[in-house]
Amino acid sequence: MVIVGGGFGGLQAARKLARQSVDLTLIDRRNFHLFQPLVYQVATGALSPAEVAYPLRHVFRRNGNVKIVLAEVSDVLLDARKVMLRPVAGERAPAFVAYDTLIVAAGSRYSYFGHDRWQHDAENPKTLEGALSIRRRILEAFEAAELEPDAQQRASWLAFVIVGAGPTGVEMAGQIAEIARDLRADFRSVDSSSARILLIEAGDRVLAAFPPSLSAKTLRSLSRLGVTTMLDRTVAGLDDRSVTLARANGPSERIAARTVIWAAGVVASDLAGVLAERAELSVDRAGRVEVLEDLSLPGHPEVLVIGDMIRVRWPDGTSTALPGLAPVAMQQGRHAARSVRRQLRGRSLRPFRYRDEGNLATLGRTSAVAEIKNIRLSGLFAWVTWLTVHLLYLIGFENRVLVLIRWAFSFIAHGRGARLITGNLEPTTVDTGSDSLPVAWPRPDSRREHAA
Secondary structure, eight states: OOEEEEOOOHHHHHHTTTTSSSSSEEEEESEEEEEEGGGHHHTSSSSSGGGGEEEEHHHHTOOTTEEEEEEEEEEETTTEEEEEEEETTTTTOOOOEEEEEEOOOOOOOOOOOOOOOGGGGGOOTHHHHHHHHHHHHHHHHHHHHHHHOOOOHHHHHHHEEEOOHHHHHHHHHHHHHHHHHTTGGGOSSSOGGOOEEEESSSSSSSTTSHHHHHHHHHHHHHHTEEEEEOOOOEEEEEOEEEEEEEEEEEEEEEEEEEEEEEOOOOEOHHHHHHHHHHOOBBBBBOOOOOOOOSSETTTTTEEEOOOOGGEEEETTTEEEEOOOOHHHHHHHHHHHHHHHHHTTTTOOOOOOOOOOOOOOEEEETTTEEEEEEEEESSHHHHHHHHHHHHHHHOHHHHHHHHHHHHHHHHHOOOOOOTOOOSSSSOOOOOOHHHHHHHHOOOOOGGSSSOHH
């Protein structure tokens, strides 16, 4: 057995199959499972990286039949039944791993809609590295605003633009609004609560996957937090100092902003295209490969593909791209494990049946929206539901305890213990408009002048 990807789907399949009489190899280019629904809280300093990540080797430390391989899959030779590998981070890796049965759960990545160069100026919270980069940018923006004497430039440092009003974008906007309020007492020359948080959405409402009534409540909640939502707008241009927005029936608009966060559409992992090419199939606009109703690759029942990288073709000829949510991937991972067990017993595969477990999104402290089994919730009760569900899904008892303590502290004391600027701190050149003009500090408030 070979499983590619240690995300929600791959990990679920691996944990179910680890107890079977199989030799299992789990391949991932990271040595940890990342709990992506909480990565945005790493980006905003609410949680530390280790609290949303769990080492894969530790998960399977008691399963002697499970081998972890730190590598990246470069190709899949379907006829030869080999997964070709290349090393990551300078580590050695075998050239290939042979398989009898293969489960591919390589996930997805954010799409910049043909403008990949924007990624340099608009980081996304899909990975742990991206979250840490966003955290640094947000905190450095407040620090730069504290030292900036020019009001116009200060306003650009205090402008935060989030592109995409899905759950991640909405949650990120709410968290940044709370950061701005929480930091008011930390700065002397700037009022952090005056920050502008702009949420950009190409559609006509936020949280498009939720019912319209919950979208409307979300909009009101964001407004109370100080978030400005700009609907029916697309990004036409982007650099390190501004964002240009376009409207269908109106002029373009340029917004001076030093911090832009990308939380828009996603595309499937490149491995979906590799599988499609090898199996002589096509991919859709989001790069997803079409699989049969039992999640097997057409013509290759020994290959199961799950998660964000697939469309499911049903017997009536229609196909569906299921929501890119953790519960969907987990259901598919469990189904894939059951399919392998059926194959081991010489039985045929069964169709995958998706059970809609609902949608959740938090909007800030004590506020959230939820749709669970056609029950619509908002406010405090939805927030408690959100907390409970995320704690249950989090991998590792220690991480659950640490996250619960961190949330409790943040709720009571409005604290953010992971508010650290890390990385390569290189000297920064400040443009003052003159080669000889020194940077002027803002004059302190007279109430803060030394009595002496």
